[in-house]
Amino acid sequence: MISAAPLAGIGELHPGDDLGSAVVAALAGQPVPTTITSDHVLVVAHKAVSKVEGRFRSLADVTPGPDARALAIAQGKDPRLVEIIFEESRGIVRAANGVIITETHHGFICANAGVDASNVRGDDVVLLLPRDPDASARALRARLGELTGAYPAVVITDSFGRAWRTGQCDVAIGVAGLRPLEDWRGASDSYGRELHATVIAVADQLAAVADLARRKDSQEPVVLVSGAERHVVSEDGPGVAPLIRAREHDLFR
Amino acid sequence: MISAAPLAGIGELHPGDDLGSAVVAALAGQPVPTTITSDHVLVVAHKAVSKVEGRFRSLADVTPGPDARALAIAQGKDPRLVEIIFEESRGIVRAANGVIITETHHGFICANAGVDASNVRGDDVVLLLPRDPDASARALRARLGELTGAYPAVVITDSFGRAWRTGQCDVAIGVAGLRPLEDWRGASDSYGRELHATVIAVADQLAAVADLARRKDSQEPVVLVSGAERHVVSEDGPGVAPLIRAREHDLFR
Numbered sequence: 001m002i003s004a005a006p007l008a009g010i011g012e013l014h015p016g017d018d019l020g021s022a023v024v025a026a027l028a029g030q031p032v033p034t035t036i037t038s039d040h041v042l043v044v045a046h047k048a049v050s051k052v053e054g055r056f057r058s059l060a061d062v063t064p065g066p067d068a069r070a071l072a073i074a075q076g077k078d079p080r081l082v083e084i085i086f087e088e089s090r091g092i093v094r095a096a097n098g099v100i101i102t103e104t105h106h107g108f109i110c111a112n113a114g115v116d117a118s119n120v121r122g123d124d125v126v127l128l129l130p131r132d133p134d135a136s137a138r139a140l141r142a143r144l145g146e147l148t149g150a151y152p153a154v155v156i157t158d159s160f161g162r163a164w165r166t167g168q169c170d171v172a173i174g175v176a177g178l179r180p181l182e183d184w185r186g187a188s189d190s191y192g193r194e195l196h197a198t199v200i201a202v203a204d205q206l207a208a209v210a211d212l213a214r215r216k217d218s219q220e221p222v223v224l225v226s227g228a229e230r231h232v233v234s235e236d237g238p239g240v241a242p243l244i245r246a247r248e249h250d251l252f253r
Numbered sequence: 254m255i256s257a258a259p260l261a262g263i264g265e266l267h268p269g270d271d272l273g274s275a276v277v278a279a280l281a282g283q284p285v286p287t288t289i290t291s292d293h294v295l296v297v298a299h300k301a302v303s304k305v306e307g308r309f310r311s312l313a314d315v316t317p318g319p320d321a322r323a324l325a326i327a328q329g330k331d332p333r334l335v336e337i338i339f340e341e342s343r344g345i346v347r348a349a350n351g352v353i354i355t356e357t358h359h360g361f362i363c364a365n366a367g368v369d370a371s372n373v374r375g376d377d378v379v380l381l382l383p384r385d386p387d388a389s390a391r392a393l394r395a396r397l398g399e400l401t402g403a404y405p406a407v408v409i410t411d412s413f414g415r416a417w418r419t420g421q422c423d424v425a426i427g428v429a430g431l432r433p434l435e436d437w438r439g440a441s442d443s444y445g446r447e448l449h450a451t452v453i454a455v456a457d458q459l460a461a462v463a464d465l466a467r468r469k470d471s472q473e474p475v476v477l478v479s480g481a482e483r484h485v486v487s488e489d490g491p492g493v494a495p496l497i498r499a500r501e502h503d504l505f506r
Contacts, residue, residue, distance in 0.1 A: 002466040003256040094504040101504065109417040163416040163505035164362040165424065166498045167434045167454025181420045184469045198469055201420025208461035212481065213255040216437045216451055228465065245419045251347040251354065252416035252505050
């Protein structure tokens with residue numbers, strides 16, 4: 001049994017805020033006050049993390065270069081936004097139909113390098129992904145440990161589009177205290193036959209269940225997931241890296 | 254709050270079995286007997302559906318043609334399996350590194366046209382995707398209605414790999430009684446700003462939560478999801494089609 005409960009009452013977050021304290025206060029303020037344990041997974045929308053880390057950019061501060069201006073015209077975007085997308089990216093994967101897909105410096109392949117203008121105050125301010133989402137996840141996990149004595153797994157998420165399928169799914173962009181993949185290769189299925197190609201993207205499926213548990217307009221960036229304890233580990237673990245397909249094994253870039 | 258509980262006790266399924274009756278019997282036999290309602294979503298691994306629909310193929314019955322033999326050599330696969338993959342596909346999207354990605358007749362882009370040898374009895378027998386998974390979902394929903402008076406949403410799933418990310422996530426391949434996408438375009442975020450690009454793949458995230466709720470070796474193909482009632486509708490609805498990106502909007506095939 002898996003369950004996912006969004007935490008009401010996190011409230012507006014600002015650069016320098018203590019996200020761990022905000023989570024602990026929200027837990028205490030739930031209709032049924034909740035105690036976090038080291039068996040839980042805390043799934044956090046990256047916007048909450050990016051805000052406390054001050055990852056804002058004002059379009060007014062950006063002078064787009066010629067490449068950004070050209071791509072902005074071709075794809076119908078603000079050239080200042082395209083310049084920021086360039087700054088956040090290792091390279092462009094595709095640009096067509098008004099969509100710019102890049103590889104971020106973290107290695108994520110997503111639209112607009114994850115730069116986001118929704119759920120951000122101010123008309124010309126955009127929010128970037130955390131600089132090092134694994135480090136952000138580890139820091140939040142450590143802070144929760146200081147405050148509560150419990151070390152839940154932490155998954156930081158963003159909503160990504162997919163090749164071939166419409167709609168976005170939330171995926172993990174930062175992980176601490178969790179095995180991000182469950183590898184059944186070499187194990188047996190229920191008939192004792194070897195499962196050849198089964199590696200489950202646990203961290204991404206945790207991101208998905210958290211997203212299902214809230215509404216996009218609810219301002220509930222933190223979701224507490226129970227029932228996933230077999231994936232939770234005591235050390236911080238490898239972070240999100242195992243979820244990123246190496247370029248040489250990727251047939252679609 | 255979203256919760257997902259796998260149903261124990263479905264047992265082995267055979268061609269012609271009544272999956273609806275098996276689900277109702279399993280619900281009654283849970284440690285806490287469960288009553289299904291029209292607010293629930295029943296998420297069903299396609300293998301359960303394919304088995305009752307008799308979608309088995311024996312490799313011994315297949316004579317591979319020259320194209321299948323050539324691709325089998327190039328990708329290190331059984332040529333009879335490759336012939337079946339061809340039969341199940343509209344076309345090959347990529348073949349490299351021992352992986353064959355095709356577009357199935359349904360329009361899904363996945364490895365091996367969804368043809369699967371794990372969790373199937375018999376060494377040279379493989380299991381195909383249901384011929385029309387939306388029809389399978391509608392039929393199961395109708396049968397559950399006959400047996401219980403309740404019409405839960407039904408989502409039929411498979412585990413697909415993804416471009417750019419490692420690990421598999423379960424996704425919807427058949428849908429009845431559910432809005433498969435939640436479209437927030439034109440709606441406002443929590444600051445009253447329009448959300449431009451937010452369409453959530455609800456059916457795929459439901460597939461993911463169901464997969465998280467069980468183990469790959471548990472033989473629990475059916476998972477009951479609660480808390481997703483805002484996505485459930487009384488009519489059967491559009492099925493899985495809205496989740497398939499049209500070729501002309503797809504940058505990655």
